[in-house]
Amino acid sequence: MKEIVVLSGKGGTGKTSIVGSFAALAKDKVLADCDVDAADLHLLLQPVAREKQEFWSGQAAQIDSQKCIQCGLCQEMCRFEAIKDFKVDSVSCEGCGFCAHLCPVQAIALRENMAGHWFISDTRYGPLVHARLGIAQENSGKLVALVRQQARELAEKQGSSLIISDGPPGIGCPVISSLSGASLAVLVTEPTLSGIHDMERVLGVCRHFGVPAMACINKCDSNDYNTYQIVRYCHSQNVEVAAQIPFDNTVTEAMIQGLPVVEYRQNDVSRQINVLWETITGRLTN
Amino acid sequence: MIISIASGKGGTGKTLVATSLALSLKENTRVQLLDCDVEEPNDHIFLKPIISESQAVCIPTPKVDEAKCTYCGRCAEICAYHAIVVFPKTALVFAPLCHGCGACSYLCPEKAISEENREIGVVEWGHSDGIQFVQGRLNVGEAMAVPVIRAVKARTSHDGIAIIDVSPGTSCPVVESVKGSDFCLLVTEPTPFGLNDLALAVETVRMLKIPCGVVVNRAGVGDEKVEEYCRKEDIPILLTIPLDTSIAHLCSQGIPLVEGKPEWKDSFLRLFDAIGEMVNERDCSPKR
Ligand code: SF4
Ligand code: SF4
Ligand code: SF4
Ligand code: SF4
Numbered sequence: 001m002k003e004i005v006v007l008s009g010k011g012g013t014g015k016t017s018i019v020g021s022f023a024a025l026a027k028d029k030v031l032a033d034c035d036v037d038a039a040d041l042h043l044l045l046q047p048v049a050r051e052k053q054e055f056w057s058g059q060a061a062q063i064d065s066q067k068c069i070q071c072g073l074c075q076e077m078c079r080f081e082a083i084k085d086f087k088v089d090s091v092s093c094e095g096c097g098f099c100a101h102l103c104p105v106q107a108i109a110l111r112e113n114m115a116g117h118w119f120i121s122d123t124r125y126g127p128l129v130h131a132r133l134g135i136a137q138e139n140s141g142k143l144v145a146l147v148r149q150q151a152r153e154l155a156e157k158q159g160s161s162l163i164i165s166d167g168p169p170g171i172g173c174p175v176i177s178s179l180s181g182a183s184l185a186v187l188v189t190e191p192t193l194s195g196i197h198d199m200e201r202v203l204g205v206c207r208h209f210g211v212p213a214m215a216c217i218n219k220c221d222s223n224d225y226n227t228y229q230i231v232r233y234c235h236s237q238n239v240e241v242a243a244q245i246p247f248d249n250t251v252t253e254a255m256i257q258g259l260p261v262v263e264y265r266q267n268d269v270s271r272q273i274n275v276l277w278e279t280i281t282g283r284l285t286n
Numbered sequence: 287m288i289i290s291i292a293s294g295k296g297g298t299g300k301t302l303v304a305t306s307l308a309l310s311l312k313e314n315t316r317v318q319l320l321d322c323d324v325e326e327p328n329d330h331i332f333l334k335p336i337i338s339e340s341q342a343v344c345i346p347t348p349k350v351d352e353a354k355c356t357y358c359g360r361c362a363e364i365c366a367y368h369a370i371v372v373f374p375k376t377a378l379v380f381a382p383l384c385h386g387c388g389a390c391s392y393l394c395p396e397k398a399i400s401e402e403n404r405e406i407g408v409v410e411w412g413h414s415d416g417i418q419f420v421q422g423r424l425n426v427g428e429a430m431a432v433p434v435i436r437a438v439k440a441r442t443s444h445d446g447i448a449i450i451d452v453s454p455g456t457s458c459p460v461v462e463s464v465k466g467s468d469f470c471l472l473v474t475e476p477t478p479f480g481l482n483d484l485a486l487a488v489e490t491v492r493m494l495k496i497p498c499g500v501v502v503n504r505a506g507v508g509d510e511k512v513e514e515y516c517r518k519e520d521i522p523i524l525l526t527i528p529l530d531t532s533i534a535h536l537c538s539q540g541i542p543l544v545e546g547k548p549e550w551k552d553s554f555l556r557l558f559d560a561i562g563e564m565v566n567e568r569d570c571s572p573k574r
Pocket of ligand 2: 103
């Protein structure tokens, strides 16, 4: 089973539009939206939920004020300053449980947190596993891991050999969760100074976890000099630049129609995405 | 006053707004810009600050003294993050999973655990042409952004205006960054993705009970749905920046908007005045 993860270091580079197009181009696959914090892929794929499950994760301490003798030990020892006036601020609480172990009268209990939902849905391009993390919840890394695991099980069950995931932004825990053990990372970048900077960092994460990477420069004609810099950088890092996609407002128009670009219109953008897809499949079968 | 700048998702122009707002205000007020997007800090690309000092951000991580350890397994039982595993003859710590809560070292019956500082990132500060500048950087391969964000925020100056550039999303790093702000500015684009992410960001700031307003960037690129949403939710649109290739070109070169196009300075000053009014109104209104 092969799994490709599309990453960008930061949102807004057109990653999701590209994944949406891959969904239309790839045959026999399972799709996974690992951007559980601000998932957008559903806007293009219009999934119909087949299964909806709760995601329970992390814990938060709760003090039983009936039992508490206000000794103050828990507030003193909590390193996350989550306890004040014998009450737990659940936003700051890391759920480490230290306080519950310490309390001399067992007034503290940890309760599981319902942190969101995950779904298995049908789309016109095949099944999609996606999730929705509750507002201000932590452990998006754990939810990403769950989405990937479900996508894997589903792929095995239906005999698909490919998983395409839309990755989360950043380089922190959700990205790490979406990368470990993946076959290929596709890095979508833009020719801006921040784009170059973000790409260097996300490539660092791929290297750290031993996942091979390939690059795609989106809106490549918006700054030729920076595009050239990215190409040079990738070359120096032995990372193939598989496609250069020009800026075109049809990407947004397609988004408004809720369609992947490759289905919405045949133009340079869709042609480059096709090239990208062919290069990826070539790399995967080798 | 603390103003945070968030967006639900990256790439909407948050950095453009944060840097231009700071640059517009600096002539008349003390301004500090704190880049809390520690996974991908970008403000420095625009402001080119001179970094004068830096400090490692560390979390205490346990170290087991095998001479004292009886392999009783208590620490492994206690650790909520499974960062310690005890075998019959060894106790292993998986540092990247450890949150540094201190429970294991305190509760080990043999006092066999001591703590060592482990660096997970860095906080740097300095100045850029009259703006005080602070940023955090999470080390590559590290999972926990929040301690680095806390270290950046610990340097917030309460004298003058502090502008906080927030990371994308709606999860713990965003909450940690936005918490304590007097106002949150949400930057979005008029597209279905922009709207979807904006609605999530609005939910987040509402949960934190922080007043908010919207900046629409790349106006003209998409549809009217963001405006409709703001009207329905009673959220003011405080600034609209049109889709303009010359603006995009400035951004791609790391040139702040108000530097490349000084005529925008007035718009940012008006934006700030509008924020000031909304914050004052709230302070004056009777506590509910
Ligand atoms: S569980 Fe940990 S973080 Fe939460 S209140 Fe208790 S000691 Fe603090
Ligand atoms: S340790 Fe227990 S008894 Fe003491 S203040 Fe905390 S909750 Fe109350
Ligand atoms: S609790 Fe202390 S003695 Fe027991 S296994 Fe852990 S380190 Fe060793
Ligand atoms: S300090 Fe806390 S998180 Fe770290 S290993 Fe010990 S119990 Fe686990």
